[in-house]
Amino acid sequence: MDFKIYNTLTKKVEIFKPVKQGVVGIYACGPTVYDLTHIGHMRKYTMDDILKRTLTYLGYEVKHVMNITDVGHLASDADEGDDKLEKGALKSGKSVWDVASQYTDYFFNTTDALNIIRPDVTPRATDHIGQIITMINKLLASKHAYVTQKAIYFDTNTYPNYGMLSGQNIADKQVGVRGEVVTDPDKRHPTDFALWFFCVGHFENHTMRWASPVGENDGFPGWHIECSAMSMHYLGDQIDIHTGGIDHIPVHHENEIAQSMCAHHYNNNEQFVNYWLHYDFLTVDGEKMSKSKNNFYTLDNVRSHQINPLALRLYFMGTSYRKPLNFTWEGAMSANNMYTKIITQAMNLQSGLQSNLASHKSDLWLVDEKYVNDFKQALCDDLNTARALAVVFEMLADKNINDADKYTTLIDMDKVLGLDIEKVVLALSGNISNNIIELAEKRKLAKEIKNYKLADDLRAEIETLGYEVIDTTTDGQDSYKIIKKL
Numbered sequence: 001m002d003f004k005i006y007n008t009l010t011k012k013v014e015i016f017k018p019v020k021q022g023v024v025g026i027y028a029c030g031p032t033v034y035d036l037t038h039i040g041h042m043r044k045y046t047m048d049d050i051l052k053r054t055l056t057y058l059g060y061e062v063k064h065v066m067n068i069t070d071v072g073h074l075a076s077d078a079d080e081g082d083d084k085l086e087k088g089a090l091k092s093g094k095s096v097w098d099v100a101s102q103y104t105d106y107f108f109n110t111t112d113a114l115n116i117i118r119p120d121v122t123p124r125a126t127d128h129i130g131q132i133i134t135m136i137n138k139l140l141a142s143k144h145a146y147v148t149q150k151a152i153y154f155d156t157n158t159y160p161n162y163g164m165l166s167g168q169n170i171a172d173k174q175v176g177v178r179g180e181v182v183t184d185p186d187k188r189h190p191t192d193f194a195l196w197f198f199c200v201g202h203f204e205n206h207t208m209r210w211a212s213p214v215g216e217n218d219g220f221p222g223w224h225i226e227c228s229a230m231s232m233h234y235l236g237d238q239i240d241i242h243t244g245g246i247d248h249i250p251v252h253h254e255n256e257i258a259q260s261m262c263a264h265h266y267n268n269n270e271q272f273v274n275y276w277l278h279y280d281f282l283t284v285d286g287e288k289m290s291k292s293k294n295n296f297y298t299l300d301n302v303r304s305h306q307i308n309p310l311a312l313r314l315y316f317m318g319t320s321y322r323k324p325l326n327f328t329w330e331g332a333m334s335a336n337n338m339y340t341k342i343i344t345q346a347m348n349l350q351s352g353l354q355s356n357l358a359s360h361k362s363d364l365w366l367v368d369e370k371y372v373n374d375f376k377q378a379l380c381d382d383l384n385t386a387r388a389l390a391v392v393f394e395m396l397a398d399k400n401i402n403d404a405d406k407y408t409t410l411i412d413m414d415k416v417l418g419l420d421i422e423k424v425v426l427a428l429s430g431n432i433s434n435n436i437i438e439l440a441e442k443r444k445l446a447k448e449i450k451n452y453k454l455a456d457d458l459r460a461e462i463e464t465l466g467y468e469v470i471d472t473t474t475d476g477q478d479s480y481k482i483i484k485k486l
Contacts, residue, residue, distance in 0.1 A: 003380045008276040024060045025235040029244040032069040033103040034088035037110045040282040047321045049116040053416045054379045065234045066119040070100040071208045073223040077251040079194045110299045113309040115418045123230045131229040132221045144262040148186035152196040159258040166250040194222040224255040242273040280324045311336040317385035349407040367409045371395040428484040
């Protein structure tokens with residue numbers, strides 16, 4: 001089954017063909033660790049996770065590299081303003097190193113909560129200054145870069161295909177940025193971008209600094225060169241898939257392509273990256289997420305609304321990654337209810353299996369090939385996660401599949417969904433104390449004598465203890481099931 005994906009470079013959906021058969025290298029633009037990670041970031045990293053899980057599900061061996069930007073990302077992508085790490089340190093009163101460590105930890109705590117598999121390699125820019133300088137020296141030697149008193153710049157006029165990713169030619173791009181404030185009068189062209197900043201002038205007191213590729217002044221790398229140097233170091237000169245947000249297309253990724261192609265002298269039929277994958281924005285109540293609008297939501301905000309972080313995965317998967325997604329608390333709560341229903345149904349299926357082990361042999365429990373095939377086809381259609389979820393619910397509602405195969409198929413599909421279903425079900429199916437059972441029995445008796453107020457009070461008491469009573473019917477007799485609350 002062919003895996004098809006939209007390639008920003010060619011502007012069309014293409015059949016994926018890796019450089020090396022059966023093996024996929026993915027480079028994902030990682031966080032700039034100067035502030036809290038928010039749920040807008042998490043849409044991107046969740047979809048990176050879905051991409052990786054899908055390729056693994058299809059039988060590929062995947063190597064996933066994601067950088068940590070801990071220096072060199074200025075407030076403006078156009079090489080203007082302060083270094084974001086320096087700004088974060090000034091705001092918090094901590095050192096830049098402590099800020100980077102604090103927010104790196106917060107980022108991974110957030111991705112862990114969403115069951116996002118950690119990348120195989122997470123290189124930090126500050127640990128790869130040597131690779132960055134080597135690449136800059138190559139560009140200087142080949143006349144694709146030049147030196148001013150303030151910085152080392154890439155000369156965009158030396159790369160004729162500059163603008164291919166965004167669809168703008170270099171003349172149009174230069175006109176588009178001509179009105180911006182330029183703090184370096186020796187910069188040759190408006191689209192030229194910094195590979196390295198010298199610690200002079202505005203950056204004279206920059207904390208993070210290293211010996212520069214040229215000259216006597218210390219300096220620090222620009223943001224764009226970091227990704228090229230680190231991606232090639234870990235994945236080679238040709239990378240299968242490179243991911244990022246749509247905001248990276250016109251500047252950051254355009255610059256990555258230019259410097260990488262020129263540093264390594266590719267042939268005309270070769271690319272630095274074969275498939276560029278970009279995710280659209282997550283808005284909040286129809287507006288861009290920002291602290292000034294008080295709609296900057298983090299994992300802590302999600303939990304404060306009693307929403308399971310894993311429900312966000314369902315929320316994100318409900319819309320194509322190439323379309324904007326509007327976040328509302330009502331929508332998040334709906335996703336949370338959907339997640340609870342999936343877990344509850346999985347528990348019912350698993351409970352049924354446990355009570356019928358004598359008539360089922362686990363080696364005969366099979367995935368339903370029809371639904372698995374439909375599930376794979378949806379994923380192979382440009383990561384159509386909404387359709388993949390629809391297949392899951394169709395399978396769960398199918399009365400022609402026995403519980404054993406239904407449960408097995410759901411757990412198999414969860415290899416991509418990443419809802420941690422089997423782990424959650426097993427955790428929620430643990431031993432229940434006699435006190436909880438006694439309260440549930442009292443509630444059952446209260447219902448039988450039609451004392452519904454007492455039954456409701458007992459249900460509420462059980463819930464305050466972290467459990468939930470689900471009414472069921474077995475062979476025409478009213479019964480119940482006790483589960484831990486999600």
